[in-house]
Amino acid sequence: MELRDIEIFLALAEELHFGRTAERLRVSQARVSQSIKQQERRIGGALFERTSRSVRLTPLGEQLRERLDAGYGAIMAGIDEAAAAARGHTGTLTIGILGPHHQEIAAVVDLFRQRHPQCELRIREIVPTDPFSPLRAGRVDIALLWLPNREPDLTVGPELYAEPLVLAVAADHPLAGRDQVEMEDLGDHPVAYPEGPIPDYVWEAHTPSVTPAGRPIRRGAAIATLEEAFTAIGTGVVVSPIGAFAAGSRQRTDITFVPLKDGPVMRFAPVWRSAGETSLIRAFVQAAGAARNS
Structure with missing residues:
Protein backbone atom coordinates (compact mmCIF):
# COMPACT_ATOMS: atom_id res chain seq x y z
CA MET A 1 0.00 0.00 0.00
CA GLU A 2 1.45 3.34 -1.08
CA LEU A 3 1.67 6.22 1.37
CA ARG A 4 -0.81 8.20 -0.73
CA ASP A 5 -3.32 5.35 -0.53
CA ILE A 6 -2.92 5.31 3.26
CA GLU A 7 -3.60 9.06 3.32
CA ILE A 8 -6.72 8.58 1.20
CA PHE A 9 -8.02 5.78 3.42
CA LEU A 10 -7.44 7.73 6.66
CA ALA A 11 -8.96 10.91 5.25
CA LEU A 12 -12.06 9.05 4.05
CA ALA A 13 -12.34 7.27 7.41
CA GLU A 14 -12.46 10.71 9.02
CA GLU A 15 -14.62 12.57 6.48
CA LEU A 16 -16.91 9.66 5.56
CA HIS A 17 -17.60 11.50 2.32
CA PHE A 18 -15.86 10.90 -1.02
CA GLY A 19 -16.31 14.47 -2.23
CA ARG A 20 -14.92 16.13 0.90
CA THR A 21 -12.04 13.65 0.98
CA ALA A 22 -11.14 14.48 -2.63
CA GLU A 23 -11.30 18.20 -1.92
CA ARG A 24 -9.22 17.89 1.24
CA LEU A 25 -6.48 15.91 -0.53
CA ARG A 26 -6.76 17.91 -3.75
CA VAL A 27 -7.37 14.87 -5.91
CA SER A 28 -10.33 13.80 -8.00
CA GLN A 29 -13.24 11.89 -6.48
CA ALA A 30 -12.53 9.11 -8.97
CA ARG A 31 -8.98 8.83 -7.58
CA VAL A 32 -10.37 8.38 -4.06
CA SER A 33 -12.85 5.73 -5.21
CA GLN A 34 -10.20 3.89 -7.24
CA SER A 35 -7.76 3.85 -4.32
CA ILE A 36 -10.31 2.43 -1.87
CA LYS A 37 -11.36 -0.28 -4.33
CA GLN A 38 -7.71 -1.29 -4.86
CA GLN A 39 -7.15 -1.50 -1.10
CA GLU A 40 -10.28 -3.61 -0.62
CA ARG A 41 -9.21 -6.00 -3.40
CA ARG A 42 -5.75 -6.32 -1.86
CA ILE A 43 -7.09 -6.94 1.65
CA GLY A 44 -9.94 -9.15 0.50
CA GLY A 45 -12.80 -7.44 2.26
CA ALA A 46 -14.89 -4.28 2.34
CA LEU A 47 -13.48 -1.35 4.30
CA PHE A 48 -16.49 0.95 3.89
CA GLU A 49 -20.22 0.47 3.62
CA ARG A 50 -21.53 2.75 0.89
CA THR A 51 -25.10 3.80 0.28
CA SER A 52 -26.60 6.66 -1.66
CA ARG A 53 -26.90 8.58 1.62
CA SER A 54 -23.87 7.64 3.74
CA VAL A 55 -20.42 6.15 3.97
CA ARG A 56 -19.24 4.36 7.09
CA LEU A 57 -16.42 2.07 8.12
CA THR A 58 -16.96 -1.67 8.34
CA PRO A 59 -15.51 -3.53 11.37
CA LEU A 60 -12.58 -4.48 9.14
CA GLY A 61 -12.15 -0.83 8.19
CA GLU A 62 -12.21 0.22 11.87
CA GLN A 63 -9.51 -2.32 12.64
CA LEU A 64 -7.33 -1.10 9.78
CA ARG A 65 -7.79 2.55 10.75
CA GLU A 66 -6.61 1.88 14.32
CA ARG A 67 -3.43 0.23 13.07
CA LEU A 68 -2.69 2.70 10.30
CA ASP A 69 -3.32 5.80 12.42
CA ALA A 70 -0.38 5.07 14.73
CA GLY A 71 1.93 3.99 11.92
CA TYR A 72 1.11 6.97 9.72
CA GLY A 73 1.72 9.34 12.64
CA ALA A 74 5.13 7.80 13.27
CA ILE A 75 6.03 7.99 9.58
CA MET A 76 5.09 11.65 9.31
CA ALA A 77 6.94 12.48 12.52
CA GLY A 78 10.04 10.82 11.10
CA ILE A 79 9.71 12.80 7.88
CA ASP A 80 9.30 16.04 9.82
CA GLU A 81 12.37 15.27 11.93
CA ALA A 82 14.41 14.47 8.84
CA ALA A 83 13.31 17.72 7.20
CA ALA A 84 14.27 19.65 10.33
CA ALA A 85 17.66 17.94 10.35
CA ALA A 86 18.16 18.87 6.70
CA ARG A 87 17.48 22.52 7.55
CA GLY A 88 19.75 22.35 10.59
CA HIS A 89 19.99 20.54 13.90
CA THR A 90 17.32 21.17 16.49
CA GLY A 91 17.27 20.77 20.25
CA TYR A 161 42.99 27.22 22.04
CA ALA A 162 45.80 27.66 24.55
CA GLU A 163 46.17 29.74 27.69
CA PRO A 164 49.49 30.71 29.33
CA LEU A 165 49.77 30.88 33.10
CA VAL A 166 50.89 33.77 35.27
CA LEU A 167 51.73 33.68 38.97
CA ALA A 168 49.19 35.34 41.25
CA VAL A 169 50.71 36.72 44.47
CA ALA A 170 49.62 39.19 47.14
CA ALA A 171 50.38 42.79 46.30
CA ASP A 172 52.92 42.97 49.15
CA HIS A 173 54.45 39.54 48.47
CA PRO A 174 58.25 39.37 47.93
CA LEU A 175 57.65 38.16 44.34
CA ALA A 176 55.24 40.99 43.51
CA GLY A 177 57.98 43.39 42.49
CA ARG A 178 59.64 41.01 40.04
CA ASP A 179 59.39 41.52 36.26
CA GLN A 180 58.94 37.77 35.91
CA VAL A 181 59.31 34.60 37.92
CA GLU A 182 60.24 31.01 37.12
CA MET A 183 58.65 27.72 38.12
CA GLU A 184 61.67 27.09 40.33
CA ASP A 185 60.51 29.98 42.54
CA LEU A 186 57.45 27.93 43.54
CA GLY A 187 59.71 25.73 45.61
CA ASP A 188 60.05 28.61 48.09
CA HIS A 189 56.36 29.39 48.65
CA PRO A 190 53.23 27.35 49.45
CA VAL A 191 50.71 27.11 46.63
CA ALA A 192 46.94 26.70 46.55
CA TYR A 193 45.70 23.20 45.85
CA PRO A 194 42.26 22.00 44.77
CA GLU A 195 39.65 20.75 47.17
CA GLY A 196 37.53 18.72 44.79
CA PRO A 197 37.39 15.57 42.68
CA ILE A 198 39.83 16.76 40.01
CA PRO A 199 42.31 13.92 39.27
CA ASP A 200 45.90 14.50 40.37
CA TYR A 201 47.27 14.13 36.84
CA VAL A 202 45.00 16.94 35.60
CA TRP A 203 46.05 19.35 38.35
CA GLU A 204 49.70 18.37 37.87
CA ALA A 205 49.52 19.90 34.38
CA HIS A 206 48.44 23.19 35.99
CA THR A 207 50.48 23.26 39.20
CA PRO A 208 53.27 20.66 39.31
CA SER A 209 54.14 18.97 42.57
CA VAL A 210 57.87 19.58 42.06
CA THR A 211 59.98 22.31 40.52
CA PRO A 212 62.02 21.75 37.35
CA ALA A 213 64.99 20.98 39.63
CA GLY A 214 62.98 18.38 41.53
CA ARG A 215 62.28 20.35 44.71
CA PRO A 216 58.85 19.70 46.22
CA ILE A 217 56.27 22.46 45.91
CA ARG A 218 54.45 22.78 49.22
CA ARG A 219 50.68 22.75 49.40
CA GLY A 220 49.05 25.59 51.26
CA ALA A 221 45.37 26.51 51.45
CA ALA A 222 42.78 24.21 49.88
CA ILE A 223 40.43 26.00 47.48
CA ALA A 224 37.25 24.89 45.73
CA THR A 225 36.62 27.87 43.43
CA LEU A 226 38.55 30.58 41.68
CA GLU A 227 37.19 33.19 44.06
CA GLU A 228 38.43 31.18 47.04
CA ALA A 229 41.84 31.01 45.39
CA PHE A 230 41.96 34.79 44.93
CA THR A 231 40.93 35.35 48.54
CA ALA A 232 43.72 33.10 49.84
CA ILE A 233 46.26 34.66 47.46
CA GLY A 234 45.23 38.20 48.39
CA THR A 235 45.89 37.53 52.09
CA GLY A 236 49.38 36.24 51.30
CA VAL A 237 48.66 32.70 52.53
CA VAL A 238 49.58 31.13 49.19
CA VAL A 239 50.69 31.93 45.67
CA SER A 240 49.25 30.19 42.63
CA PRO A 241 49.62 29.86 38.90
CA ILE A 242 46.51 31.34 37.32
CA GLY A 243 45.31 31.29 33.74
CA ALA A 244 46.03 34.51 31.90
CA PHE A 245 42.36 34.81 30.88
CA ALA A 246 41.25 34.65 34.50
CA ALA A 247 43.92 37.15 35.49
CA GLY A 248 42.85 39.52 32.74
CA SER A 249 39.24 39.41 33.92
CA ARG A 250 40.11 40.38 37.51
CA GLN A 251 41.18 43.81 38.66
CA ARG A 252 42.17 43.58 42.34
CA THR A 253 44.32 45.89 44.39
CA ASP A 254 45.36 43.09 46.74
CA ILE A 255 46.78 40.79 44.01
CA THR A 256 49.62 41.15 41.50
CA PHE A 257 49.98 38.93 38.45
CA VAL A 258 53.60 38.22 37.55
CA PRO A 259 54.59 36.61 34.23
CA LEU A 260 55.77 33.00 34.56
CA LYS A 261 58.79 32.69 32.30
CA ASP A 262 58.68 28.90 31.98
CA GLY A 263 55.17 28.21 33.19
CA PRO A 264 52.90 25.57 31.63
CA VAL A 265 50.69 26.51 28.71
CA MET A 266 47.21 25.07 29.15
CA ARG A 267 45.73 23.59 25.99
Whole structure:
Protein backbone atom coordinates (compact mmCIF):
# COMPACT_ATOMS: atom_id res chain seq x y z
CA MET A 1 0.00 0.00 0.00
CA GLU A 2 1.45 3.34 -1.08
CA LEU A 3 1.67 6.22 1.37
CA ARG A 4 -0.81 8.20 -0.73
CA ASP A 5 -3.32 5.35 -0.53
CA ILE A 6 -2.92 5.31 3.26
CA GLU A 7 -3.60 9.06 3.32
CA ILE A 8 -6.72 8.58 1.20
CA PHE A 9 -8.02 5.78 3.42
CA LEU A 10 -7.44 7.73 6.66
CA ALA A 11 -8.96 10.91 5.25
CA LEU A 12 -12.06 9.05 4.05
CA ALA A 13 -12.34 7.27 7.41
CA GLU A 14 -12.46 10.71 9.02
CA GLU A 15 -14.62 12.57 6.48
CA LEU A 16 -16.91 9.66 5.56
CA HIS A 17 -17.60 11.50 2.32
CA PHE A 18 -15.86 10.90 -1.02
CA GLY A 19 -16.31 14.47 -2.23
CA ARG A 20 -14.92 16.13 0.90
CA THR A 21 -12.04 13.65 0.98
CA ALA A 22 -11.14 14.48 -2.63
CA GLU A 23 -11.30 18.20 -1.92
CA ARG A 24 -9.22 17.89 1.24
CA LEU A 25 -6.48 15.91 -0.53
CA ARG A 26 -6.76 17.91 -3.75
CA VAL A 27 -7.37 14.87 -5.91
CA SER A 28 -10.33 13.80 -8.00
CA GLN A 29 -13.24 11.89 -6.48
CA ALA A 30 -12.53 9.11 -8.97
CA ARG A 31 -8.98 8.83 -7.58
CA VAL A 32 -10.37 8.38 -4.06
CA SER A 33 -12.85 5.73 -5.21
CA GLN A 34 -10.20 3.89 -7.24
CA SER A 35 -7.76 3.85 -4.32
CA ILE A 36 -10.31 2.43 -1.87
CA LYS A 37 -11.36 -0.28 -4.33
CA GLN A 38 -7.71 -1.29 -4.86
CA GLN A 39 -7.15 -1.50 -1.10
CA GLU A 40 -10.28 -3.61 -0.62
CA ARG A 41 -9.21 -6.00 -3.40
CA ARG A 42 -5.75 -6.32 -1.86
CA ILE A 43 -7.09 -6.94 1.65
CA GLY A 44 -9.94 -9.15 0.50
CA GLY A 45 -12.80 -7.44 2.26
CA ALA A 46 -14.89 -4.28 2.34
CA LEU A 47 -13.48 -1.35 4.30
CA PHE A 48 -16.49 0.95 3.89
CA GLU A 49 -20.22 0.47 3.62
CA ARG A 50 -21.53 2.75 0.89
CA THR A 51 -25.10 3.80 0.28
CA SER A 52 -26.60 6.66 -1.66
CA ARG A 53 -26.90 8.58 1.62
CA SER A 54 -23.87 7.64 3.74
CA VAL A 55 -20.42 6.15 3.97
CA ARG A 56 -19.24 4.36 7.09
CA LEU A 57 -16.42 2.07 8.12
CA THR A 58 -16.96 -1.67 8.34
CA PRO A 59 -15.51 -3.53 11.37
CA LEU A 60 -12.58 -4.48 9.14
CA GLY A 61 -12.15 -0.83 8.19
CA GLU A 62 -12.21 0.22 11.87
CA GLN A 63 -9.51 -2.32 12.64
CA LEU A 64 -7.33 -1.10 9.78
CA ARG A 65 -7.79 2.55 10.75
CA GLU A 66 -6.61 1.88 14.32
CA ARG A 67 -3.43 0.23 13.07
CA LEU A 68 -2.69 2.70 10.30
CA ASP A 69 -3.32 5.80 12.42
CA ALA A 70 -0.38 5.07 14.73
CA GLY A 71 1.93 3.99 11.92
CA TYR A 72 1.11 6.97 9.72
CA GLY A 73 1.72 9.34 12.64
CA ALA A 74 5.13 7.80 13.27
CA ILE A 75 6.03 7.99 9.58
CA MET A 76 5.09 11.65 9.31
CA ALA A 77 6.94 12.48 12.52
CA GLY A 78 10.04 10.82 11.10
CA ILE A 79 9.71 12.80 7.88
CA ASP A 80 9.30 16.04 9.82
CA GLU A 81 12.37 15.27 11.93
CA ALA A 82 14.41 14.47 8.84
CA ALA A 83 13.31 17.72 7.20
CA ALA A 84 14.27 19.65 10.33
CA ALA A 85 17.66 17.94 10.35
CA ALA A 86 18.16 18.87 6.70
CA ARG A 87 17.48 22.52 7.55
CA GLY A 88 19.75 22.35 10.59
CA HIS A 89 19.99 20.54 13.90
CA THR A 90 17.32 21.17 16.49
CA GLY A 91 17.27 20.77 20.25
CA THR A 92 19.39 22.16 23.07
CA LEU A 93 23.15 21.86 23.47
CA THR A 94 24.77 22.90 26.77
CA ILE A 95 28.44 23.88 26.81
CA GLY A 96 30.45 24.00 30.03
CA ILE A 97 33.33 26.46 30.24
CA LEU A 98 35.67 27.81 32.86
CA GLY A 99 34.43 31.23 33.93
CA PRO A 100 36.44 33.67 31.79
CA HIS A 101 36.76 31.49 28.67
CA HIS A 102 33.60 32.54 26.83
CA GLN A 103 35.56 34.93 24.62
CA GLU A 104 37.88 32.13 23.52
CA ILE A 105 35.01 30.19 21.97
CA ALA A 106 33.04 33.16 20.67
CA ALA A 107 33.92 32.38 17.04
CA VAL A 108 32.89 28.74 17.49
CA VAL A 109 29.60 29.71 19.11
CA ASP A 110 28.84 32.24 16.37
CA LEU A 111 29.55 29.72 13.59
CA PHE A 112 27.50 27.01 15.26
CA ARG A 113 24.54 29.35 15.64
CA GLN A 114 24.82 30.42 12.01
CA ARG A 115 24.83 26.80 10.87
CA HIS A 116 22.09 25.61 13.22
CA PRO A 117 19.79 28.52 14.03
CA GLN A 118 17.05 26.17 15.27
CA CYS A 119 19.29 24.78 18.00
CA GLU A 120 19.35 26.45 21.41
CA LEU A 121 22.89 26.83 22.72
CA ARG A 122 23.38 27.27 26.45
CA ILE A 123 26.59 28.16 28.28
CA ARG A 124 27.21 27.05 31.87
CA GLU A 125 30.18 27.65 34.12
CA ILE A 126 32.20 24.76 35.51
CA VAL A 127 34.78 25.02 38.28
CA PRO A 128 38.38 23.91 37.69
CA THR A 129 38.40 21.71 40.80
CA ASP A 130 35.47 19.59 39.54
CA PRO A 131 35.72 19.45 35.75
CA PHE A 132 34.10 16.07 35.02
CA SER A 133 31.07 15.87 37.31
CA PRO A 134 28.89 18.20 35.17
CA LEU A 135 29.53 15.97 32.16
CA ARG A 136 28.83 12.73 33.96
CA ALA A 137 25.72 14.12 35.63
CA GLY A 138 24.37 15.37 32.30
CA ARG A 139 24.36 19.03 33.34
CA VAL A 140 26.49 19.87 30.30
CA ASP A 141 26.84 18.08 26.96
CA ILE A 142 30.35 19.32 26.18
CA ALA A 143 32.98 20.78 28.49
CA LEU A 144 35.95 22.88 27.35
CA LEU A 145 38.75 21.50 29.52
CA TRP A 146 42.51 21.62 29.63
CA LEU A 147 44.56 18.62 28.60
CA PRO A 148 45.59 15.94 29.30
CA ASN A 149 42.44 13.90 29.72
CA ARG A 150 42.77 10.19 30.44
CA GLU A 151 39.22 9.46 31.55
CA PRO A 152 38.11 6.19 29.85
CA ASP A 153 34.45 7.20 29.60
CA LEU A 154 35.13 10.57 27.97
CA THR A 155 36.03 11.52 24.40
CA VAL A 156 38.40 14.39 23.66
CA GLY A 157 37.97 16.51 20.56
CA PRO A 158 40.52 18.65 18.70
CA GLU A 159 42.49 21.29 20.56
CA LEU A 160 40.82 24.70 20.25
CA TYR A 161 42.99 27.22 22.04
CA ALA A 162 45.80 27.66 24.55
CA GLU A 163 46.17 29.74 27.69
CA PRO A 164 49.49 30.71 29.33
CA LEU A 165 49.77 30.88 33.10
CA VAL A 166 50.89 33.77 35.27
CA LEU A 167 51.73 33.68 38.97
CA ALA A 168 49.19 35.34 41.25
CA VAL A 169 50.71 36.72 44.47
CA ALA A 170 49.62 39.19 47.14
CA ALA A 171 50.38 42.79 46.30
CA ASP A 172 52.92 42.97 49.15
CA HIS A 173 54.45 39.54 48.47
CA PRO A 174 58.25 39.37 47.93
CA LEU A 175 57.65 38.16 44.34
CA ALA A 176 55.24 40.99 43.51
CA GLY A 177 57.98 43.39 42.49
CA ARG A 178 59.64 41.01 40.04
CA ASP A 179 59.39 41.52 36.26
CA GLN A 180 58.94 37.77 35.91
CA VAL A 181 59.31 34.60 37.92
CA GLU A 182 60.24 31.01 37.12
CA MET A 183 58.65 27.72 38.12
CA GLU A 184 61.67 27.09 40.33
CA ASP A 185 60.51 29.98 42.54
CA LEU A 186 57.45 27.93 43.54
CA GLY A 187 59.71 25.73 45.61
CA ASP A 188 60.05 28.61 48.09
CA HIS A 189 56.36 29.39 48.65
CA PRO A 190 53.23 27.35 49.45
CA VAL A 191 50.71 27.11 46.63
CA ALA A 192 46.94 26.70 46.55
CA TYR A 193 45.70 23.20 45.85
CA PRO A 194 42.26 22.00 44.77
CA GLU A 195 39.65 20.75 47.17
CA GLY A 196 37.53 18.72 44.79
CA PRO A 197 37.39 15.57 42.68
CA ILE A 198 39.83 16.76 40.01
CA PRO A 199 42.31 13.92 39.27
CA ASP A 200 45.90 14.50 40.37
CA TYR A 201 47.27 14.13 36.84
CA VAL A 202 45.00 16.94 35.60
CA TRP A 203 46.05 19.35 38.35
CA GLU A 204 49.70 18.37 37.87
CA ALA A 205 49.52 19.90 34.38
CA HIS A 206 48.44 23.19 35.99
CA THR A 207 50.48 23.26 39.20
CA PRO A 208 53.27 20.66 39.31
CA SER A 209 54.14 18.97 42.57
CA VAL A 210 57.87 19.58 42.06
CA THR A 211 59.98 22.31 40.52
CA PRO A 212 62.02 21.75 37.35
CA ALA A 213 64.99 20.98 39.63
CA GLY A 214 62.98 18.38 41.53
CA ARG A 215 62.28 20.35 44.71
CA PRO A 216 58.85 19.70 46.22
CA ILE A 217 56.27 22.46 45.91
CA ARG A 218 54.45 22.78 49.22
CA ARG A 219 50.68 22.75 49.40
CA GLY A 220 49.05 25.59 51.26
CA ALA A 221 45.37 26.51 51.45
CA ALA A 222 42.78 24.21 49.88
CA ILE A 223 40.43 26.00 47.48
CA ALA A 224 37.25 24.89 45.73
CA THR A 225 36.62 27.87 43.43
CA LEU A 226 38.55 30.58 41.68
CA GLU A 227 37.19 33.19 44.06
CA GLU A 228 38.43 31.18 47.04
CA ALA A 229 41.84 31.01 45.39
CA PHE A 230 41.96 34.79 44.93
CA THR A 231 40.93 35.35 48.54
CA ALA A 232 43.72 33.10 49.84
CA ILE A 233 46.26 34.66 47.46
CA GLY A 234 45.23 38.20 48.39
CA THR A 235 45.89 37.53 52.09
CA GLY A 236 49.38 36.24 51.30
CA VAL A 237 48.66 32.70 52.53
CA VAL A 238 49.58 31.13 49.19
CA VAL A 239 50.69 31.93 45.67
CA SER A 240 49.25 30.19 42.63
CA PRO A 241 49.62 29.86 38.90
CA ILE A 242 46.51 31.34 37.32
CA GLY A 243 45.31 31.29 33.74
CA ALA A 244 46.03 34.51 31.90
CA PHE A 245 42.36 34.81 30.88
CA ALA A 246 41.25 34.65 34.50
CA ALA A 247 43.92 37.15 35.49
CA GLY A 248 42.85 39.52 32.74
CA SER A 249 39.24 39.41 33.92
CA ARG A 250 40.11 40.38 37.51
CA GLN A 251 41.18 43.81 38.66
CA ARG A 252 42.17 43.58 42.34
CA THR A 253 44.32 45.89 44.39
CA ASP A 254 45.36 43.09 46.74
CA ILE A 255 46.78 40.79 44.01
CA THR A 256 49.62 41.15 41.50
CA PHE A 257 49.98 38.93 38.45
CA VAL A 258 53.60 38.22 37.55
CA PRO A 259 54.59 36.61 34.23
CA LEU A 260 55.77 33.00 34.56
CA LYS A 261 58.79 32.69 32.30
CA ASP A 262 58.68 28.90 31.98
CA GLY A 263 55.17 28.21 33.19
CA PRO A 264 52.90 25.57 31.63
CA VAL A 265 50.69 26.51 28.71
CA MET A 266 47.21 25.07 29.15
CA ARG A 267 45.73 23.59 25.99
CA PHE A 268 41.94 23.28 25.82
CA ALA A 269 39.72 20.90 23.89
CA PRO A 270 36.04 19.87 23.89
CA VAL A 271 35.29 16.81 26.02
CA TRP A 272 32.06 14.78 26.13
CA ARG A 273 30.71 11.49 27.40
CA SER A 274 31.46 8.80 24.83
CA ALA A 275 28.18 7.05 25.55
CA GLY A 276 26.25 10.30 25.25
CA GLU A 277 27.55 11.48 21.88
CA THR A 278 24.84 13.04 19.73
CA SER A 279 24.56 14.65 16.32
CA LEU A 280 24.49 18.04 18.05
CA ILE A 281 27.80 17.32 19.77
CA ARG A 282 29.32 16.26 16.45
CA ALA A 283 27.96 19.41 14.83
CA PHE A 284 29.57 21.59 17.52
CA VAL A 285 32.93 19.83 17.12
CA GLN A 286 32.73 20.32 13.35
CA ALA A 287 32.01 24.01 13.84
CA ALA A 288 34.90 24.25 16.29
CA GLY A 289 37.27 22.73 13.76
CA ALA A 290 36.05 25.03 11.00
CA ALA A 291 36.34 28.13 13.20
CA ARG A 292 39.83 27.16 14.30
CA ASN A 293 41.01 26.67 10.70
CA SER A 294 39.39 29.82 9.30
